Amino acid sequence: MSESVLEEIFIKRSQQKKKTSPLNYKERWFVLTQEKIAYYDFDADKRKRKGMRGSVDMEKIKCVETVQPEPNSPQERMYAFQIIYDEGPLYIFAKNEDVRAQWIKKLKEIVCYNKDFMQKYHPCFWADGIWLCCKQEVKQAMGCKVWDSKNGFRSKASQRGSGKPLPPTPTEEKTVRPLPPQPPETPSPSAGMTVIAEYNYAPMTSQDLELKKDEEYTILEMTDHNWWKARDKYGSEGYIPCNYVVEAENGLERFDWYSKNMNRSQAEKLLKTENKDGGFLVRDSSKAGKYTVSLLSKGVGDTGGICKHYNICTTAQSQYYLAERHFFSTIPELINYHQHNAAGMVSRLKYIVSNRALHPSTAGLGYGLWEINPRNLTFIKELGTGQFGVVKYGKWQGKHDVAIKMIKEGSMSEDDFIEEAKIMMKLRHENLVQLYGVCTKQRPIYIVTEFLSNGCLQMYLREGLTQHPTAVQLLEMCKDVSEGMAYLESQQYIHRDLAARNCLVDGNGTVKVTDFGLSRYVLDDEYTSSAGSKFPVRWSPPEVLLYCKFSSKSDIWAYGILLWEVYTLGRLPYERLNNNEIVDQVTRGLRLFRPQLANDKVYSIMSSCWLDKADERPTFQELALSIQDVLYELQ
Ligand code: ADP
Ligand code: MG
Numbered sequence: 001m002s003e004s005v006l007e008e009i010f011i012k013r014s015q016q017k018k019k020t021s022p023l024n025y026k027e028r029w030f031v032l033t034q035e036k037i038a039y040y041d042f043d044a045d046k047r048k049r050k051g052m053r054g055s056v057d058m059e060k061i062k063c064v065e066t067v068q069p070e071p072n073s074p075q076e077r078m079y080a081f082q083i084i085y086d087e088g089p090l091y092i093f094a095k096n097e098d099v100r101a102q103w104i105k106k107l108k109e110i111v112c113y114n115k116d117f118m119q120k121y122h123p124c125f126w127a128d129g130i131w132l133c134c135k136q137e138v139k140q141a142m143g144c145k146v147w148d149s150k151n152g153f154r155s156k157a158s159q160r161g162s163g164k165p166l167p168p169t170p171t172e173e174k175t176v177r178p179l180p181p182q183p184p185e186t187p188s189p190s191a192g193m194t195v196i197a198e199y200n201y202a203p204m205t206s207q208d209l210e211l212k213k214d215e216e217y218t219i220l221e222m223t224d225h226n227w228w229k230a231r232d233k234y235g236s237e238g239y240i241p242c243n244y245v246v247e248a249e250n251g252l253e254r255f256d257w258y259s260k261n262m263n264r265s266q267a268e269k270l271l272k273t274e275n276k277d278g279g280f281l282v283r284d285s286s287k288a289g290k291y292t293v294s295l296l297s298k299g300v301g302d303t304g305g306i307c308k309h310y311n312i313c314t315t316a317q318s319q320y321y322l323a324e325r326h327f328f329s330t331i332p333e334l335i336n337y338h339q340h341n342a343a344g345m346v347s348r349l350k351y352i353v354s355n356r357a358l359h360p361s362t363a364g365l366g367y368g369l370w371e372i373n374p375r376n377l378t379f380i381k382e383l384g385t386g387q388f389g390v391v392k393y394g395k396w397q398g399k400h401d402v403a404i405k406m407i408k409e410g411s412m413s414e415d416d417f418i419e420e421a422k423i424m425m426k427l428r429h430e431n432l433v434q435l436y437g438v439c440t441k442q443r444p445i446y447i448v449t450e451f452l453s454n455g456c457l458q459m460y461l462r463e464g465l466t467q468h469p470t471a472v473q474l475l476e477m478c479k480d481v482s483e484g485m486a487y488l489e490s491q492q493y494i495h496r497d498l499a500a501r502n503c504l505v506d507g508n509g510t511v512k513v514t515d516f517g518l519s520r521y522v523l524d525d526e527y528t529s530s531a532g533s534k535f536p537v538r539w540s541p542p543e544v545l546l547y548c549k550f551s552s553k554s555d556i557w558a559y560g561i562l563l564w565e566v567y568t569l570g571r572l573p574y575e576r577l578n579n580n581e582i583v584d585q586v587t588r589g590l591r592l593f594r595p596q597l598a599n600d601k602v603y604s605i606m607s608s609c610w611l612d613k614a615d616e617r618p619t620f621q622e623l624a625l626s627i628q629d630v631l632y633e634l635q
Helices: 097-111 156-162 170-176 264-274 331-338 414-426 457-464 471-490 542-547 552-567 579-587 600-608 620-634
Strands: 004-013 025-033 036-042 049-057 063-067 079-085 088-094 194-197 216-221 227-231 237-241 245-247 279-284 291-297 306-311 377-386 389-396 400-406 435-439 446-449 503-505 511-513
Touching: 004 036, 004 097, 025 049, 025 097, 049 079, 063 097, 079 097, 088 097, 264 279, 264 291, 264 306, 264 471, 264 620, 291 331, 377 400, 414 435, 457 503, 457 552, 471 511, 471 552, 471 620, 542 552, 542 579, 552 600, 552 620, 600 620
Parallel strands: none
Antiparallel strands: 004 025, 004 088, 025 036, 036 049, 063 079, 079 088, 194 216, 194 245, 216 227, 227 237, 279 291, 291 306, 377 389, 389 400, 400 446, 435 446, 503 511
16 A cells, blocks of 8 residues: 555544535544545544545646635534545635645645646535525536636646656745635636627617627626626627626637536537537536537437537647547637537537527616616517416517516505516526516506517416427426525515416526515415415415414425426316315325326426425425436436
8 A cells, every 4th residue: 555645633524415414523633645546434532443434546636726715614514624635625724824835735735647637617606406606506607717727837748857746835825824715716707807798789768888709808796686787899888698798718619519517418509599510519517627529419310319419529739639639739720620520429410509699688677777668668469367367569769579467456566566676687597587577557567578579487388399299308497497496495585476387488498486475465365375276275385374483394295286287287286186175185285196107207396395394395406406406317
């Protein structure tokens, strides 16, 4: 066995591989050798080490860095460091700064030859499904802080010749000195950064700035979550919708084939929607700092097609290659080559599939605008009638699609709603129906929202899907809703009436949640009282039926029922029972049966939403991850 370089007893944090498992912190005896870092049990008097509990091979390490302590962390957990390898971060707590710096330095010396260094890392912990630094909710999400791999040791080139590590450089010495408490990281992205427009944006108000696709802009101010102040290259300044731009980081942003921030299942969905043989895109890989080419391949007469995912590999000389070893010094050159040559892939890259075809919705129709002038609205057709009256499809300023709810007088407590609308306008997520604004200067008042051409999910399930929906399609719908709801949950916003009838479907088949929080403004006892005939009894958990206790956990219950609606293609839950019978039986433990289309995994997700004790039900964030796992298994 190789000789130990360092040994120390540290506190180790459990790796929380399962999101539901509680975190724990255990003392372990750590041993660092040239080959690996291993940790052991030890006897009570700390004199003898016992069985090995785990280890990480040095060659698998991609980053070694400090971690900022969590707010209010106990003294023994102030000096954390992370070792990042394939399975994520291993968090270790040293008893003081000197010991931590010593270990980081040694580790860096050993791993500095590793080829798979990450370009970015997370300076704070991953905890309960979220990166505390950048609030991203996917464990594999790319880091938010650039890792200077040279920090702490000399460049690889200069070391290679010398054979052994060189004496400390000035930057290295700095890390040994005790560090003052660090201020919180500035969130990435930040003011001053350069962004590239992914879409054109025509100003909707005089305060807005026009965006031209692929051009660069400087961000000046980010105080509003949705509208950032920016400057174009001619010096004009104004507000832009922040979801129309991406940070210019790697130079790929200006290529239509690059879909930043897209994951594997979103890529598959987009490629399958376009449904072209050889349709492709390039996206960030689940491995930080890497890229993946996703490609759809279809046989002759094949209706479906399969998606292949190829990682873009890098050589030690920083050259890029795909399936076979044809090397290029840049990714655009590599893509250009493969647009003409299959060279080891199922086909050449024939069609660029881009997520930029459809403009995303903006949080409002221009910066600061939430009172909409009804004269700018044209009514085109009636979409249906709901609790508040007629809903129409129309255009704003003759060109933007909108849905307009015309609020029947006496059906809504309007003043309260108008107050709330200002908050609702700020909620923006691709799986929430966007509120654009209101017309309150006349009666009836109007609520103007994003328009979704495929109408409500319940009808879409019952009639819309002519051919048999695939398992992936059904699960994608559930995933869409879980992500929209996870966003609401993160904003501590309770929906109170989640059901398939309150979800809408856009032209691409993406499902979005609507009417969140609106039930609080309904003036109709039949709807608001739990004994009323219009109360959503079938979507309500026992604590709502018995004590009207609404929470994110009552939304979770409703989400379970919504899953059941999806998997029965829109059947009425407990169809043979009336409301009184449902209250009686559900509070005594009755639950819905497993729909035929739902496999055991899907049914167990559904059932977890219907646990009697509200706090034992999962969160939306957890549900979104579980669904993602099932999706991966299907693909
Ligand atoms: P309410 O919330 O007043 O009960 P609904 O939301 O149920 O009204 O709307 C009535 C019908 O209008 C829905 O079933 C749906 O078909 C249609 N609809 C509502 N909003 C939209 C929208 N944003 N895009 C497309 N169709 C919509
Ligand atoms: Mg509704």
